[in-house]
Amino acid sequence: MALVLFYRSSDLHIINMLLLPALFLLSGVLQGVAVVESVPPTFNHRDPSTRETLICDKCPPGNHMTAYCTPTTPTVCAPCRSRHFTELWNYLPRCLYCNNYCMENQEVETECTATTNRVCRCKQGFYMTNEFCWTHSKCGPGNGVKTQGTSQIDTVCEQCSDGYFSKSSSALESCVKHQECASGQISLLPGSNNHDTLCGSCEYLSNGGETLRTFVSGFFSRQRMRVAKMTLFIASYIHKSEEGVHLSGTTLPKERGPLMDLILTWLAQAPEEQLKTLPLMLKASNLCHMKEKLEMVVDKMKQQSPNCTSPFIDV
Numbered sequence: 001m002a003l004v005l006f007y008r009s010s011d012l013h014i015i016n017m018l019l020l021p022a023l024f025l026l027s028g029v030l031q032g033v034a035v036v037e038s039v040p041p042t043f044n045h046r047d048p049s050t051r052e053t054l055i056c057d058k059c060p061p062g063n064h065m066t067a068y069c070t071p072t073t074p075t076v077c078a079p080c081r082s083r084h085f086t087e088l089w090n091y092l093p094r095c096l097y098c099n100n101y102c103m104e105n106q107e108v109e110t111e112c113t114a115t116t117n118r119v120c121r122c123k124q125g126f127y128m129t130n131e132f133c134w135t136h137s138k139c140g141p142g143n144g145v146k147t148q149g150t151s152q153i154d155t156v157c158e159q160c161s162d163g164y165f166s167k168s169s170s171a172l173e174s175c176v177k178h179q180e181c182a183s184g185q186i187s188l189l190p191g192s193n194n195h196d197t198l199c200g201s202c203e204y205l206s207n208g209g210e211t212l213r214t215f216v217s218g219f220f221s222r223q224r225m226r227v228a229k230m231t232l233f234i235a236s237y238i239h240k241s242e243e244g245v246h247l248s249g250t251t252l253p254k255e256r257g258p259l260m261d262l263i264l265t266w267l268a269q270a271p272e273e274q275l276k277t278l279p280l281m282l283k284a285s286n287l288c289h290m291k292e293k294l295e296m297v298v299d300k301m302k303q304q305s306p307n308c309t310s311p312f313i314d315v
Contacts, residue, residue, distance in 0.1 A: 041089045045069065058089040062114035065091045080114045087115055105133035122151040125171070129154075136171040141194035144175030160193040167194050186304055188297055189218050202301035202308030208272050212311055216275055217267045219297075221260065223290055230259040233285040237274075238266045279314045 040057045045068050047054055056069035059077035064086055067076035080086060080095035098112035102120040110119040122133035127149050136149035139157035144166045147156035160166050160175035178191035181199035188205075191197035198218050205212055225233075231252055253259055267275070282291040298310050 043091055045091075047071065056091070058091050059086070061086055061088060061090075063090075064095045065093060083112055085112060085114055085116055087117070103133075125149075126151070127154050128152055138169040138171045139166065139173075140169045141167050142192075145171065145173060148172060163191070165191055165193055165196055167196070186300060188215060188301070189222060192222060195222060202305040202310070205301070205311040206309060208311065212272065212275060213267065216278060217264055219290075219294065220263055220267065223293075225256070225260075225287065225290070227254065227256055227259065229285055229287055230256065230263065233281065233287065234259065234262055234266075236285060237281055238262065276311060277313050279312050283314075 040060065042055045042057055045054050045056045046052070047068075047070060050071065052071065054069055054071065056075045059065050059075065062085070063077040063079055065075060066078045067073075068091075069075045075091070083098050084095035085098055086092060086095050095114075096117070098118050100112075100118040100120060102108050102118070105123050105126045106120045107123050108118060109121040110116065112118040122128050125136055126133040127136060128151060134154070136155045137157070139145050139155065142165075143157045143159050144164070145155055146158040147153075149155040149171060155171045158175075164175035164177050166173060166175045175193075176196070178197045179199060181187055181197065185199040185201055185204070187197050188200045189195070189198035195218065198215065200211070200215070205215055234252060252262075279291050279294060282288070282294070294312065298312060301308065302310070
């Protein structure tokens with residue numbers, strides 16, 4: 001049901017008398033705001049000849065004052081010359097020099113203008129802290145980039161979750177999902193947070209060459225070996241290898257990382273026939289747990305391909 005309102009002429013007269021003054025007042029306020037915005041800011045200046053305090057206009061940004069106002073003349077302003085600026089309304093006798101220089105590992109973001117000083121930012125690959133630009137941090141193996149660094153913040157890293165890995169140190173790369181083995185292949189070496197899954201078959205390893213070398217290197221790099229046993233392995237086989245890494249007369253490192261680097265370097269160039277005797281070498285170096293793990297991989301391959309010959313001796 002519609003609601004219909006009826007007003008008498010006397011009612012409309014009263015409404016008009018109330019609204020018109022309010023509208024007039026609002027119009028005046030809005031006009032006043034516009035006037036205020038267009039009027040430049042001022043400052044007080046005491047005229048040296050008359051001792052009278054004058055209200056002088058300031059100079060706009062990009063200008064400076066060349067003469068104070070007088071009782072008969074306004075403030076005199078002039079544009080800033082090259083490589084100088086004023087950012088605010090002012091009554092400075094001269095403009096400010098663009099003194100912000102871009103230092104090492106910085107580049108110009110905004111060049112000096114009449115109204116702004118030069119603005120610098122860190123170059124690509126660097127971020128600002130304590131007024132210096134530092135190289136973005138790299139996320140090490142087992143960790144990926146969660147948030148890439150910017151010119152203002154450093155790289156944010158996160159540990160790779162289950163099913164993902166990162167094997168490099170990088171300020172750009174995120175964790176990558178482990179590969180899924182194709183049909184006819186098995187997981188020879190499981191993936192970890194710093195290694196991808198190594199897929200293959202018995203035939204894959206029986207071909208020897210780089211495929212066998214890749215498997216052996218991946219197998220060693222995934223193991224946790226005691227320093228004493230690693231040292232025994234190196235002393236027993238790498239020292240004596242005619243084509244291996246020459247370490248005779250040198251002192252072996254005492255940390256696991258450098259020792260593993262020596263082993264991986266030797267595996268990358270050791271004769272293939274020597275690699276096939278790996279189970280025997282592991283047994284002689286008291287690395288029996290590794291020998292057992294290697295046997296498990298070979299057994300898994302034989303289950304998939306019963307007629308395939310093991311690439312290793314004594315397994």
